[in-house]
Amino acid sequence: MRIAILAHEQFPDGAKTALGVLRYADDEVVAVLDRDRSGHRVTDFVSDVQDAPIVAGMGDLEDDVDALLIGIAPIGGGFEESWREDVRTALERGCDVVSGLHYFLSEDEEFVELAAENGCELRDVRRPPDDLSVSEGVAADVDAEVILTVGTDCSVGKMTATMKLARDARAAGYDAEVIPTGQTGIMIEGWGIPVDRVVSDFTAGAVEEMILECGDDHDYLFVEGQGSIVHPAYSGVTCGILHGAMPDRLVLCHDAGRQAIGGYESFSLPSIPTYVDLYERLAEPVRDAPVVAGALNTAGLAEPAAREAVDEFAASLDAPATDVIRFGTDEVLETLLSSNPNR
Amino acid sequence: MRIAILAHEQFPDGAKTALGVLRYADDEVVAVLDRDRSGHRVTDFVSDVQDAPIVAGMGDLEDDVDALLIGIAPIGGGFEESWREDVRTALERGCDVVSGLHYFLSEDEEFVELAAENGCELRDVRRPPDDLSVSEGVAADVDAEVILTVGTDCSVGKMTATMKLARDARAAGYDAEVIPTGQTGIMIEGWGIPVDRVVSDFTAGAVEEMILECGDDHDYLFVEGQGSIVHPAYSGVTCGILHGAMPDRLVLCHDAGRQAIGGYESFSLPSIPTYVDLYERLAEPVRDAPVVAGALNTAGLAEPAAREAVDEFAASLDAPATDVIRFGTDEVLETLLSSNPNR
Structure with missing residues (x-):
């Protein structure tokens, strides 16, 4: 997968998820979104991870990407309204959006509508399956x-x-x-x-x-x-x-x-x-x-x-x-x- | 409150909730429902708790009650279909029904309808409030x-x-x-x-x-x-x-x-x-x-x-x-x- 990672104002120190994905995922990271650091590259700040350009927003990204990952999590796990434009742009371009926030994107009316219109997926990885049960100790x-x-x-x-x-x-x-x-x-x-x-x-x-x-x-x-x-x-x-x-x-x-x-x-x-x-x-x-x-x-x-x-x-x-x-x-x-x- | 407690086939040893309520609640227990022990009284089996007659079902209860409590919990916390008639009768008589099961009565279509018709309440005490948060350590x-x-x-x-x-x-x-x-x-x-x-x-x-x-x-x-x-x-x-x-x-x-x-x-x-x-x-x-x-x-x-x-x-x-x-x-x-x- 070719992915972009949203990490506004937090890259790299406040962007634990972004760093983890850059370091370990098999996906190709096409860009990191951080409006405070656009114009730099990932390896200007961190070594030992895959490199990628840092851009100000999805609108600045010319390459095609398969998915936008939310790579930061504010205390409380809420969704920052200043990210809405990027998620909107991603969905309009047919990108899936993957989020680990407590706030579920798949319950956001605008995003649900856009995802349906553009045939893409909202994946809330923090939503547990609903068929879990107690441990059997085995x-x-x-x-x-x-x-x-x-x-x-x-x-x-x-x-x-x-x-x-x-x-x-x-x-x-x-x-x-x-x-x-x-x-x-x-x-x-x-x-x-x-x-x-x-x-x-x-x-x-x-x-x-x-x-x-x-x-x-x-x-x-x-x-x-x-x-x-x-x-x-x-x-x-x-x-x-x-x-x-x-x-x-x-x-x-x-x-x-x-x-x-x-x-x-x-x-x-x-x-x-x-x-x-x-x-x-x-x-x-x-x-x-x-x-x-x-x-x-x-x-x-x-x-x-x-x-x-x-x-x-x-x-x-x-x-x-x-x-x-x-x-x-x-x-x-x-x-x-x-x-x-x-x- | 005047209450009845459902404890079919489990009173007293398998009916932890029923016993706890009989022993400690301020409510007046009008009857315990246990189809295996009808005709007996609570104090035939346990001392140190308030006494009440044991009856086979809500239909055998002539007194008015304010609420029916589900006083047993099968492993897994499911609802036993053999209890449905008692819950139905209670709701038809205008009784609230209080349950600690994992299965939420307030999501059971028949019960929701009956409760609405008869102006009574389904209280699932095992449903946590949805505004909880992390501890602050205080x-x-x-x-x-x-x-x-x-x-x-x-x-x-x-x-x-x-x-x-x-x-x-x-x-x-x-x-x-x-x-x-x-x-x-x-x-x-x-x-x-x-x-x-x-x-x-x-x-x-x-x-x-x-x-x-x-x-x-x-x-x-x-x-x-x-x-x-x-x-x-x-x-x-x-x-x-x-x-x-x-x-x-x-x-x-x-x-x-x-x-x-x-x-x-x-x-x-x-x-x-x-x-x-x-x-x-x-x-x-x-x-x-x-x-x-x-x-x-x-x-x-x-x-x-x-x-x-x-x-x-x-x-x-x-x-x-x-x-x-x-x-x-x-x-x-x-x-x-x-x-x-x-x-």
């Missing part, structure tokens, strides 16, 4: 080894670690699949369930359903984790994924220098060993799931400090760790893909 | 001391302990309110949010919203817990309530003799000290919430064994414990209502 029965990324907070790199580990495992000849649980993962992989939007009773069940769907067809499943087990608002989602996935091994993800829960600054992060202890103890009655590796986001640090931070993180985990973007995944994958005494 | 700011019941499994007595403790606290002159989080609690109290039905991202937020709504108007809030932190299917709901409520103190509820998760028999229950440790450690980064008391359901035990089981439970908790129905709540309340070093 995810561990699949043939695949299940590896779950867990985090110290939101936005510490769980999705990135999941995608990079699975891709590097594949490149090394292993049969690995991703279980996408959030909107960016779903956009990248083209399937998945937005677990934070399912009925709370079905949180574990939604993850279990995805694992059962493909767990016998692969050797390794990398499950995209969400939130943090000590997050004041989102811990329920994290806990449901932990028990629903019944993982064999955990990868703890952290953002170097993060001291407090993002957006909830009165809540300090516990120590890394406390996280390891909490995740393992909480998993254990359902599934013995040791933290065997770590992924540290060091994007905010210069080179010698970044390496030191990774070493320190590995020491506090008593396990191999890396910044998956900066320092590769060899050592961590060696541990993750080694034979498992659990199996 | 439940602890209310004036009230917040006490949360947590459990070793589903159906171990969290709702019963919550109701009994709050009522006994009130009887002793304390200003205590209940925060209902499940269908039975909501039916008894006449308000609340069915937390297991909200969008998973809003689990903590739903509880926080209820606490903020009334937490400055009372001295004690007793929050009805749900599920268990190690339940393979429902732990996400439990974890969201734990962090959303930001409780000052926890009461651990357990069913004497329960060895494995109900319906998930391959998952053994961890030891009681393991539960205490898990709940306290998991709460701590958000709120210091010690387990200060226990509630043991000893309904399956004869008298000397029941007392021994409570003593043993108290010893394993290192805190006072009771069977709230059988042995009263004096000692446990003394601990719960004592001055709190946290505040």
Whole structure:
């Protein structure tokens, strides 16, 4: 697919979805829309991702595209009216529009009408299927080894670690699949369930359903984790994924220098060993799931400090760790893909 | 209100909601509907609850009633077609019908029509409000001391302990309110949010919203817990309530003799000290919430064994414990209502 990604006023730092898609999706990104940065290119700001021109709006895009992706999500997940013109233009040109917003484009009267007129599709990836149910506690029965990324907070790199580990495992000849649980993962992989939007009773069940769907067809499943087990608002989602996935091994993800829960600054992060202890103890009655590796986001640090931070993180985990973007995944994958005494 | 309670083929052991309402609601129960036990009375089977005749169906009920409550919930929460005649008769007689099923009566065409014709109401208490949002992590700011019941499994007595403790606290002159989080609690109290039905991202937020709504108007809030932190299917709901409520103190509820998760028999229950440790450690980064008391359901035990089981439970908790129905709540309340070093 040839796609354009909307990221107005937020590229690259506030555009987590846009970056994820640029980095990992198989789609060809024809342009990024950011009215504050038009005239630049993606690689003026980020390396290690596919390059594309940045334009001010869909009207400036001469190439044909198959789909426009909404690549940013304001707090609350609402639709910004300043994006309407771009979505309208996309639909008028026969482009599908893919969105991970809480606001469903497929319930917007104007968009529904335009999509029908122009024979294109509105895909709200954050709308969960309506036939979900409770977990049966059987995810561990699949043939695949299940590896779950867990985090110290939101936005510490769980999705990135999941995608990079699975891709590097594949490149090394292993049969690995991703279980996408959030909107960016779903956009990248083209399937998945937005677990934070399912009925709370079905949180574990939604993850279990995805694992059962493909767990016998692969050797390794990398499950995209969400939130943090000590997050004041989102811990329920994290806990449901932990028990629903019944993982064999955990990868703890952290953002170097993060001291407090993002957006909830009165809540300090516990120590890394406390996280390891909490995740393992909480998993254990359902599934013995040791933290065997770590992924540290060091994007905010210069080179010698970044390496030191990774070493320190590995020491506090008593396990191999890396910044998956900066320092590769060899050592961590060696541990993750080694034979498992659990199996 | 004068009410009838539908509990076909399930009274009393399979009729958790019916029993809860008989025991704690202020409503006058005119009859219980159970076609297998018609001709008997409630107190032929249970003591310590209000008495009422058991009849075979709404057609056998001569007295006027204001509402028919669905007092049982099959696995899956579906509507049994064998109940349709009773609901129909109730609506034809102008009775409201109150249901905690996953199946919403207010989406059943025949019932909607009958309710409109007869000027009565279909109340689906398991339908959450649609304006919920994420937790802000501020439940602890209310004036009230917040006490949360947590459990070793589903159906171990969290709702019963919550109701009994709050009522006994009130009887002793304390200003205590209940925060209902499940269908039975909501039916008894006449308000609340069915937390297991909200969008998973809003689990903590739903509880926080209820606490903020009334937490400055009372001295004690007793929050009805749900599920268990190690339940393979429902732990996400439990974890969201734990962090959303930001409780000052926890009461651990357990069913004497329960060895494995109900319906998930391959998952053994961890030891009681393991539960205490898990709940306290998991709460701590958000709120210091010690387990200060226990509630043991000893309904399956004869008298000397029941007392021994409570003593043993108290010893394993290192805190006072009771069977709230059988042995009263004096000692446990003394601990719960004592001055709190946290505040």
